Amino acid sequence: MINTISIAVCDDHTLFRKSLQIALNSFSRINYCIDSSNGQELLDEFERGAVPCIALVDLKMPVMDGYQTIKCIKSKFPAIKTIAMSSFDNEFSIKKTFKSGADAFISKNDNLEDIYGAIIDLADNGIHINKWANINLSNDILIDCLTPKEKEVLKLLCRDLSYHQIADEMYISIKTVDRHRDEIFKKLKVQSRTSLVIFALTNGIF
Amino acid sequence: MINTISIAVCDDHTLFRKSLQIALNSFSRINYCIDSSNGQELLDEFERGAVPCIALVDLKMPVMDGYQTIKCIKSKFPAIKTIAMSSFDNEFSIKKTFKSGADAFISKNDNLEDIYGAIIDLADNGIHINKWANINLSNDILIDCLTPKEKEVLKLLCRDLSYHQIADEMYISIKTVDRHRDEIFKKLKVQSRTSLVIFALTNGIF
DNA sequence: AAAAAAATGGGGATTAAGCCTCAGTTAAAT
DNA sequence: ATTTAACTGAGGCTTAATCCCCATTTTTTT
The missing domain is CATH 3.40.50.2300 (Response regulator)
Structure with a gap:
């Protein structure tokens, strides 16, 4: 000590x-x-x-x-x-x-x-038992349940790129972008990119 | 003193x-x-x-x-x-x-x-000459050039309401909401509500 | 009183977003 | 080796958003 x-x-x-x-x-x-x-x-x-x-x-x-x-x-x-x-x-x-x-x-x-x-x-x-540590870190939450590609799409959605632009950026088809977006919406329980941006910005995701 | x-x-x-x-x-x-x-x-x-x-x-x-x-x-x-x-x-x-x-x-x-x-x-x-005060407060900028109704629409747009919902909320027609939005976009130089939300949240407007 | 700004809303068009199903391929995990 | 998860993309559909044009009324300013 x-x-x-x-x-x-x-x-x-x-x-x-x-x-x-x-x-x-x-x-x-x-x-x-x-x-x-x-x-x-x-x-x-x-x-x-x-x-x-x-x-x-x-x-x-x-x-x-x-x-x-x-x-x-x-x-x-x-x-x-x-x-x-x-x-x-x-x-x-x-x-x-x-x-x-x-x-x-x-x-x-x-x-x-x-x-x-x-x-x-x-x-x-050398250790501190955190008062925040028991805030159920066990079960997967929100953005953490997104796959790498989904996270990438999310990031670009929050930068206000269109599906077309995202497709170009990621070298995949618009349809795939749309599928990713669909999964993201379902996982994060939102219905629009506006909600997504609000969520991301007010939670300090990016 | x-x-x-x-x-x-x-x-x-x-x-x-x-x-x-x-x-x-x-x-x-x-x-x-x-x-x-x-x-x-x-x-x-x-x-x-x-x-x-x-x-x-x-x-x-x-x-x-x-x-x-x-x-x-x-x-x-x-x-x-x-x-x-x-x-x-x-x-x-x-x-x-x-x-x-x-x-x-x-x-x-x-x-x-x-x-x-x-x-x-x-x-x-009783007075303080602010180092921030001369940051051209004279010319109108961004949100300040919006009319009261436009600001109200902006606020609701950033809360992810649809035109329909905004129209209901404000007791005006969808067409009027659309016209207000059009003006907001032109004044703030954006093309989408996503940009609007990003702008509002990262600048602490609301 | 005249001019300017703000608010209202109709018509109409294009584009993008959102939503669903299905299906093949690849990669990772058991 | 087989199941599972991730990535890929097509077809097709509905609705919402975006973007013009225009005109009227109300309010504010000069």
Whole structure:
């Protein structure tokens, strides 16, 4: 057990990042806290030798999102414990987070004490039993039940491409695109691409 | 000029709200800082007598959004200076913010010093020349050029209602809905409701 | 009072979306 | 080796969306 804990905060919103940094520094056991505005920047810091005990990573970021960032950290710096932070506390985000190898998940609706609790747990025991972890991660949900091709079609549908354009992009026939769309609609229980876009954007899917 | 400044922070994300609160309290001239998670709660606090010098209000909140909240504050507690905070620093949000009667606009991409600067300006001089204010607020942009009826149609289009449903909702004919839509498309330069939804959601219009 | 902007809605046309069934092929899993 | 899941695509259909044109009435502005 280490008494002083070093932290890295990674979030694209400066106001949040800097505030959280100050807030965390007010806890006695946290001795210092670096910050960066995206995943790439964070990894660069680590390469330069500024390696913390724990990294707090926002999921929605430009350049390199939180999932990718956590994956990279886990492969290059396995000693660093990672905590994902997200505004979207739905099953999809949480599941994807743990699949990326994160050690904990914190919602932006949680309290500072929750995040500090996770930090302490990870620093002292290397593990944190997440309050979000039991949100039935067992049964497949929503986008997770989509096949690779269906996900690709979904992504293009949400970029407002027509069937024709999607067919061109994927080198398949319009009819196949239509079949994929049909499956997506049934699996996600929607009847229009508008619903799909609303779903994807409000849940932070892409 | 008052030496001690009291603040209220209103934001639905607990983690951000509490962090900002701690961060602001670290500035010597800020003596205390209350917080609430939505506009209604904030106004209730004010009614109860907890009236601060300055209110920091997030624009995107449940129950009552930032624009409405600022309007209410300005009508019921005109002495309180308001600063809007937003993740969306586009012309639309900024313009709408000042129309609501806000005294300043702060992007969540700004630094803590920016927000502290705005607070000091407002507390000492009652005015803050915003770095965002000169972002050509003069020429009409995007959604702002829509008529009231067009905005209503836009809102319903983004809720994935069909023309038929919109017509029913607004007590007008489908043909009129179609004409409104036509105008919206031309004004916002889009060709599909999907683009419209993407535009609205990624810019925090609704 | 005159002009401009907003709201209304009809006619009509093309295109895209959505929905269903069926069926062959390929790849993965048991 | 056989079942299962994924990918592929055809035919055909219905409805909704998109995009023109036009005209009238109401409201607002000048």
